[in-house]
Amino acid sequence: MDKRIALEVRQATKKFGGLIAVNDVSFEVHEQEVVGLIGPNGSGKTTMMNLISGALPVTGGYVMMGDTLLSELPPRKIARAGVARTFQLVRVIPAMTVLENVMAGATFGHKRLWGQALRVYSQRQLERVGLADAAEQPMSNLTYIDQKRVELARALAANPTVILLDEWLAGLNPTELQTGIELIRSLRDEGRTIILVEHVMDAIRSLCDRCVVMSSGVKIAEGSPAQVLSDPQVIEAYLGEDYE
Structure with missing residues (x-):
């Protein structure tokens, strides 16, 4: 049986004046799943985390967790929702x-x-x-x-029940990185749902069930790490032509 949807982002948009930081982005995260939110710097990843956590209000669209409309709640109530x-x-x-x-x-x-x-x-x-x-x-x-x-x-x-990790593994040495990966994996194993913004590809491959790739505020790809990391559009926008 497929796991239930833990978090749902639908047509999420965030505008800062004339700048559209997140533009009509939709994706789902299932219970006890690790989803990587990846892409180049300035692509809107942290803004998306801010929309989910309530640090920023949405300009359009919505974020749901179960039957709770997170995008209508202040951050403290989103925290209490889990x-x-x-x-x-x-x-x-x-x-x-x-x-x-x-x-x-x-x-x-x-x-x-x-x-x-x-x-x-x-x-x-x-x-x-x-x-x-x-x-x-x-x-x-x-x-x-x-x-x-x-x-x-x-x-x-x-x-x-849902943990948002924004580049938590950045700056760790190889030993610390492996310890961090094992810790995040243990959180998933105990039933938590995780969204992580990360540039460390070893962590993305090791941890993520799926990845959502953003570039210039829009979603350009979604799928397993192997699928998105071999996607020509992702390679061009994020990884570079020399990526293997």
Whole structure:
């Protein structure tokens, strides 16, 4: 039996004055699926993630999760509906400790927790991303890569059904990259649905069930990684003629 649709984007459009950043884009993501959102810089990928998460309102079209019309909700209600994300440029709360940053995700997420239950659950998310020993440190003590780990732990603390990862694997060394790929795969295996914006083709091939390719704000291809990475239009717009 085919898995149910977890997230549906229909004719999504975003205009900034005369600039159309996302133009009439439609795609579906099924439960427990990993979908890669790929394309050249400036193609509208992060804008699409912002439309799904509510960071930006749609100009036209809509985003649905089950029976919930996400595109009519503010970001906080989208988070409570079960959508969590990381950002292309890491966003943490500098005045809080590492653990407190993660606790914020659990407090305002899909299944909110309080008190000791909140601390224990948040600590477990830090363990998942390899930062269990850094819980009481200030965020300023962490490297950029470790701040990315905290941001993912915070997203997981919200206990989302849909996770949006915006270039979370960027900047990792080969060992860290493999660990990150295994972590994302484990999230899918436990039943979560994932949309990831990524330029690391090894991760796209390893993780993604399907890919949606954007260029200049429009969708130019959709299919399995093998299909889209061999598509002449994708090669011309994104990968380059020397890609193999």
